Amino acid sequence: MDWLQAFLPLNLERLSVWIGVLCTLAIYSLLYRENPIYRFFEHMYIGLAAGYSLGPLGVDILYRYWIEPIWIQGYWAWAFVVPYGMYLYFIFSERYGWISRIVIGTLIGASAGLFFQEFSSRYLPQLNSTLQKPLWVSDANPDLTYGMIINNILFVIILLSVLTYFTFSYEQRGPVKRVAIWGRWFLMIGLGAIFGNTVMARMALMIGRIYYLLNDWLLIRVGGG
Amino acid sequence: MGVLTNLMAQQTIWRLPEESRVLFATLIVAGAFVLILGLIPVLQTLPPRGRRAIIVTVTFLAGLFFAAEFFLPVDWTAIFPKDDPKRNFLTPAIQPAQNVLQIIGALALGLGTFGLVRLHLRNTVQRRAQWGYSIVLLVSFVVMATFSILNTLAEKKIVERGPMLERGFSILFDYTLIQLDAAMFSLVAFYIFSAAYRAFRIRSVEASILMFTAMLVMIGVVPLGAQISPALPTIANWVLAQLNAPAQRAIEFGVGIGGLAMAIRLWLSLERGVT
Amino acid sequence: MLSVDRRWLYLILFVNIVIFLLAPLRMPASISPPVQKFYDEIEKLQPGDLVMISSNWSASTLAENQPQLEAVITHLMRKQVRFTIISIEAQSRDISYRLAERVTKEKGYQYGEQWAHFGFVPNLAVAIKGMVTDLPNTIKQDVRGTAVAELPVVQGVKSLSEYKMIIDVTPTGSVPVWISYSPKNVKILYCPTSVMAAEAYTYLDSGQIKGMITGAKGAQEYEQLLGITGLGAPFANTISFSHLLIIAFILLGNFAMLMNRLQARREA
Numbered sequence: 077m078d079w080l081q082a083f084l085p086l087n088l089e090r091l092s093v094w095i096g097v098l099c100t101l102a103i104y105s106l107l108y109r110e111n112p113i114y115r116f117f118e119h120m121y122i123g124l125a126a127g128y129s130l131g132p133l134g135v136d137i138l139y140r141y142w143i144e145p146i147w148i149q150g151y152w153a154w155a156f157v158v159p160y161g162m163y164l165y166f167i168f169s170e171r172y173g174w175i176s177r178i179v180i181g182t183l184i185g186a187s188a189g190l191f192f193q194e195f196s197s198r199y200l201p202q203l204n205s206t207l208q209k210p211l212w213v214s215d216a217n218p219d220l221t222y223g224m225i226i227n228n229i230l231f232v233i234i235l236l237s238v239l240t241y242f243t244f245s246y247e248q249r250g251p252v253k254r255v256a257i258w259g260r261w262f263l264m265i266g267l268g269a270i271f272g273n274t275v276m277a278r279m280a281l282m283i284g285r286i287y288y289l290l291n292d293w294l295l296i297r298v299g300g301g
Numbered sequence: 302m303g304v305l306t307n308l309m310a311q312q313t314i315w316r317l318p319e320e321s322r323v324l325f326a327t328l329i330v331a332g333a334f335v336l337i338l339g340l341i342p343v344l345q346t347l348p349p350r351g352r353r354a355i356i357v358t359v360t361f362l363a364g365l366f367f368a369a370e371f372f373l374p375v376d377w378t379a380i381f382p383k384d385d386p387k388r389n390f391l392t393p394a395i396q397p398a399q400n401v402l403q404i405i406g407a408l409a410l411g412l413g414t415f416g417l418v419r420l421h422l423r424n425t426v427q428r429r430a431q432w433g434y435s436i437v438l439l440v441s442f443v444v445m446a447t448f449s450i451l452n453t454l455a456e457k458k459i460v461e462r463g464p465m466l467e468r469g470f471s472i473l474f475d476y477t478l479i480q481l482d483a484a485m486f487s488l489v490a491f492y493i494f495s496a497a498y499r500a501f502r503i504r505s506v507e508a509s510i511l512m513f514t515a516m517l518v519m520i521g522v523v524p525l526g527a528q529i530s531p532a533l534p535t536i537a538n539w540v541l542a543q544l545n546a547p548a549q550r551a552i553e554f555g556v557g558i559g560g561l562a563m564a565i566r567l568w569l570s571l572e573r574g575v576t
Numbered sequence: 577m578l579s580v581d582r583r584w585l586y587l588i589l590f591v592n593i594v595i596f597l598l599a600p601l602r603m604p605a606s607i608s609p610p611v612q613k614f615y616d617e618i619e620k621l622q623p624g625d626l627v628m629i630s631s632n633w634s635a636s637t638l639a640e641n642q643p644q645l646e647a648v649i650t651h652l653m654r655k656q657v658r659f660t661i662i663s664i665e666a667q668s669r670d671i672s673y674r675l676a677e678r679v680t681k682e683k684g685y686q687y688g689e690q691w692a693h694f695g696f697v698p699n700l701a702v703a704i705k706g707m708v709t710d711l712p713n714t715i716k717q718d719v720r721g722t723a724v725a726e727l728p729v730v731q732g733v734k735s736l737s738e739y740k741m742i743i744d745v746t747p748t749g750s751v752p753v754w755i756s757y758s759p760k761n762v763k764i765l766y767c768p769t770s771v772m773a774a775e776a777y778t779y780l781d782s783g784q785i786k787g788m789i790t791g792a793k794g795a796q797e798y799e800q801l802l803g804i805t806g807l808g809a810p811f812a813n814t815i816s817f818s819h820l821l822i823i824a825f826i827l828l829g830n831f832a833m834l835m836n837r838l839q840a841r842r843e844a
Contacts, residue, residue: 092472096480103484107491107586119434121481123441125667126414128478131449132666132696135457137407140695140716141400147326150317155330157401159337161408165415166341174352175341179405181356184567185363186402190701191564193371194756198784199557202550205782231547231781238551259551264507266548268514269541269774273790275493275519277640277770279593279818280792282490283811284639285483286593298597298810388709396713399699399706406698410666452670457721474670482635482667494589495582498825502833516823523793524603525816534606542609546777553778 364568614787623656631672632746643795643808644767669696704757707736
């Protein structure tokens with residue numbers, strides 16, 4: 077009886093949970109077959125998601141970086157930024173659509189200019205790390221074990237063979253082709269790892285939903301390590 | 302340049318006086334809109350080559366700023382003695398450039414919302430197929446936008462946070478949007494399971510390696526793996542760190558070199574179809 | 577066998593998960609090296625150190641990122657470390673703010689004094705560059721509208737280089753952006769969803785990230801190290817058996833294909 081009283085939507089808090097459950101079950105109804113209830117909630121979801129974004133975009137960004145600097149702090153030069161950014165919206169016009177490319181060019185140019193720093197900070201340290209892997213025991217690395225050496229040699233072999241596989245500038249023949257085939261096999265290990273992790277991620281998302289249904293709605297206590 | 306940015310920071314011509322600040326600011330913003338949008342008929346008179354020239358110039362200058370800021374050496378104290386030795390003369394301009402790009406980025410994100418609303422408004426007005434669902438979308442959009450904007454304003458204490466706003470936003474965000482979002486993405490798990498049974502076939506050496514590694518990772522990294530055998534997690538972690546990592550690094554190198562080539566092509570507007 | 581209605585498969589998976597979520601069976605995790613490194617790096621922090629949490633997840637990855645963020649915030653509070661949160665995803669702004677408010681209130685952490693939320697920025701790369709140059713004028717104000725320069729938690733902080741650590745909790749590829757543009761003296765820790773984890777091992781190997789918690793199962797390992805009870809444990813345990821089911825069905829599907837082929841060969 078206590079469970080029933082706690083379960084039913086007799087107050088605003090419980091009603092909110094029931095709304096959440098209704099949303100979840102409506103989406104899950106697609107698994108049985110396409111139906112109007114799913115369509116209704118799908119369109120509601122898109123509308124809510126689009127509507128929600130106006131708060132952070134409109135207030136958090138525009139207020140912070142445009143409205144406050146101009147109207148409250150008095151830095152009038154910022155006034156030109158939003159009209160310039162509004163050129164983007166001409167993308168919907170057939171006649172004036174090219175004007176949006178001016179602003180798109182700004183964004184693309186900025187991203188391209190930033191890439192040089194990204195290249196040096198993201199990729200060069202990885203190259204450095206690979207080149208610094210010791211491949212034999214020497215006085216320079218007294219703590220190195222044979223296990224570490226084998227791992228490092230394997231690392232370099234796999235890296236070089238996968239890079240060989242991705243070399244399409246010339247026709248791969250003979251020993252190069254054999255190395256490229258090994259590279260493809262090693263690449264499958266990486267892709268297998270990605271696939272395994274992807275399955276784990278998706279399962280976790282579904283388990284999260286079912287946990288909500290059991291724990292929050294049906295009040296069946298789940299959990300504990 | 303450091304002197305100029307210091308001047309800018311110290312107000313003078315760049316800052317409106319406090320008296321009548323709101324009025325002048327409103328007038329200047331209105332004037333900016335008129336000026337910038339009034340430029341459009343002028344720009345429209347340009348021939349295609351002229352239009353392309355403007356786009357190419359803007360793209361180049363935007364990229365040049367960040368590239369130059371990165372490549373120019375730090376420590377300009379020989380030329381600007383009072384400057385910070387850890388930066389070059391372009392570094393102080395990063396922060397205002399950041400502000401500009403955040404505003405443009407926000408407007409760019411709003412583009413998707415604008416396009417969506419435009420499409421569904423058109424569906425509704427023209428009574429196209431399934432226009433009833435478009436009404437659902439538009440009503441949800443308006444209601445959520447109202448609550449979201451009011452909620453963000455209330456967080457910044459610009460408007461009062463009443464119980465209706467609190468409860469309304471909570472129901473719409475916590476109990477509707479979040480639940481729908483989570484449910485939508487959790488559907489993929491069912492499809493993966495169905496695909497695993499119906500479509501994952503071990504027909505070649507490559508497929509066998511992929512499947513075997515996937516199974517090893519799937520069992521080895523979860524608690525069940527340790528229960529089956531203490532060696533399984535060790536082997537799985539070794540596969541991830543010693544066999545998977547170099548393959549991922551090789552992909553990274555390929556992506557990096559390709560990305561650099563593409564960045565240079567985009568910066569110099571050599572890529573067809575963009576400008 | 578191969579032509580079974582897929583709805584039966586969905587039901588089998590659903591029932592499997594319900595059973596193992598409800599089952600009292602609980603298995604301890606084997607702590608993986610990246611999670612151990614993650615834990616050790618936070619243990620090295622001193623009281624009063626400043627940490628930036630980049631929380632970029634939305635409700636679509638709630639089950640993986642929520643346990644991670646809760647455990648990370650719990651650990652940081654245990655070390656009496658100051659932290660600020662920033663988001664590059666609109667929904668994440670509210671999700672992470674509400675989560676952090678709830679978790680910090682339980683432990684008596686004060687907003688503004690010991691933690692703050694910097695809100696949402698759409699363009700992360702330029703935001704990081706701006707924060708390195710001039711953090712208060714880049715962020716300007718927190719979610720509550722208080723100027724960053726007036727927040728006690730970041731009093732006197734001018735640059736991101738004064739932070740000790742960046743922790744990226746994300747389902748997107750934002751950690752390469754932090755690696756590319758943040759100061760080299762600031763350590764980076766990573767909390768991806770499982771999908772993004774395999775690609776990050778190269779950053780772990782090169783030392784560009786110092787530790788990693790992978791999805792819900794990583795959260796379980798981390799909760800175990802912290803000695804707390806969270807959502808990671810029941811999720812990871814249930815994941816184990818769903819994986820077993822998937823592997824069984826993959827093998828079953830291949831067995832069915834083999835049987836079909838042998839049948840066809842016999843008939844031929």
